[in-house]
Amino acid sequence: MRVTFPHMGNLYIPVKAMLDHLGVEVVVPPPSSKKTLSLGAKYGPEFACLPMKLNLGNFIEARELGADTIIMAGGRGPCRFGYYAQIEHTILRDIGCDMQLIVFEPPERHFSELLVKIKQISGSRSWWQVIQAVRFGYQKARAVDEVEMAALKSRPREVTPGSTDTAQKEALHLIEAASSRSELTEAIKKAGAIMSEVKVEKNKPVVKIGVVGEIYTLLDPFSNQYLERRLGKLGAEVNRSIYLSEWVNDHIFMGLVKGMRSRKETCGAAFPYLRHFVGGHGQETIGSSVSYARSGYDGLIQVLPFTCMPEIVAESILPEMSADYGIPAMTLIVDEHTGEAGTLTRLEAFVDLLERKKETREALYS
Amino acid sequence: MNGYLGVDVGSVSTNIVFMDEGGVVFEAIYLRTLGQPIATVQKGLRELGGRLPAGTKIKGVGATGSGRNLIGVIIGADAVKNEITSHAVATSQVVPGVQTILEIGGQDSKIIILRNGVVSDFAMNTVCAAGTGSFLDQQAARLNISIEEFGEIALRAASPVRIAGRCAVFAESDMIHKQQMGCSLADILAGLCEALVRNYLNNVGKGKEILAPVVFQGGVAANVGMIRAFEKELGLPVKVPPYFNVMGAVGAALLSREAVARKGPSCFKGFRVSEMDFRTGSFECSGCSNLCEVIEIKEEGDTIARWGDRCGKWSSVVRREEKIS
Structure with missing residues (x-):
């Protein structure tokens, strides 16, 4: 069995770590690229959203490298994602890429439901080993997130343009390469050192932007046209409403790890704008936006794949929330188009707006 | 005479303005980009160089529009800024106290909301170009009328027909249907203007508070049919500034003035750029x-x-x- 799974930003680092730990043979698909997208768009239904097309492309490319089994997340509720595993499997069969499919449905009550699934693919491994593997993967997810957070902080303040990107690449590489817990502890230390070595202008005034929206396009730089990097280069410090480890804790561990931002809290903040689940991360988008506004952020950017229903619901609520809190908000819809000029213009104008607004506000109070 | 240059390289048109140090526009050139931004800017500069009096000194150059980065390196711009900021800067100068800017260009349309002279919100069309200048151009060509007379004809409408404005494909099939039913050209064109205005307000202006003074600019503001349709839908007077079609370039020139004041002498390579x-x-x-x-x-x-x-x-x-x- 040679297992593959879809890309979503740096998700491959913890997933590969977990599967390696279990002794499962893993084929990581080549990083999502124009080729991945072309393949996905060619075989995927035209109406499906961008994440599905990229998943499909990832699987086709992984099969070329010898993968024969797919691990895919499931889901339920109004978002179409829950159905993608089955659809993708059928499409692959139709085009002659017959692959075995294993769907990780989100646990209903306890995360042990998922452990049972993981144990199935690991064959003869003991429960203890399964739990250790999940823990190892999770620790990598935390480490990856820490590197990303450090990059988001240093990028707008870096003295040499591009130095954050170089450091981030190097740090992630170290974390990826660690193959045992002791190696990982060492790698985390080194990665932290690399990130703090990026020369920054400490007192540079920067605007702070909260990025909210649909999880896939939020976590996957290829699909959001490298949004965070672009904003950083324009001089904005970015905070993302969902990080990988938080998502894992909320949806897989059912909130086992305490002391992190949690889904429950976020959704609570969405009251009174959106009181109930609308599928995907629609409610979280509104809740996170409110939280960002309350903690003094200068602006909000919502990212969503074209035709994403839950986020369309959130999009229509955002203007009211934005007016109530006096925080500018912008929506960025991503799809197959790769023309960067339009995105860049909007981002640049948005950062300009926030900067000018901040300047006037500060002039008033100083 | 000393002054500043502003260059706006858009998808459909390329505009170049020259303004004096006080911010008064002296020369404005409006050219079609025709898919060749570099050659068009060179042509524009050659023309402008010929029009300006001898001894004119260019103290700063600004570039904007979707081709701003390209043209910025070609001519040596001091300020390279996006269209939203450029438009807002220009309009605030020309119409002090402006609170709403409606801008419709060739490929994109935007709304800019200003409060107390600062941009407080903006939006651009997202995934579809229905309702922008290119679509009007295309429809004018299909009906064999020039885009310049489009607005005049629309004004003669007795009862504008209803046309779906949400999607250019739907709009076109609606127009053809009405034309084959025998509706007059004027009624169809006025109906199209109203449809585009509805689409713009729903799609771009979504939920934004539109307060007077309202300024309408961009190439499409030349179309009196569109001005009339906006006034009818908003119930507010809509102002079209002089140089409405080169406002981006005016803004770029103003921004270059700021940039040069901050960073020192201009990087402008001179009018010889047109011969390079x-x-x-x-x-x-x-x-x-x-x-x-x-x-x-x-x-x-x-x-x-x-x-x-x-x-x-x-x-x-x-x-x-x-x-x-």
């Missing part, structure tokens, strides 16, 4: 499966800029004096 040899080439990088199209710009044989690569491998090789934002 610029070549652009592109190649597909085979470093990874992204296969980025890397664009290379050469001035008299020397590479002056590269872009298009996602990883920065090619663009970082060329040292640029000022990072283009």
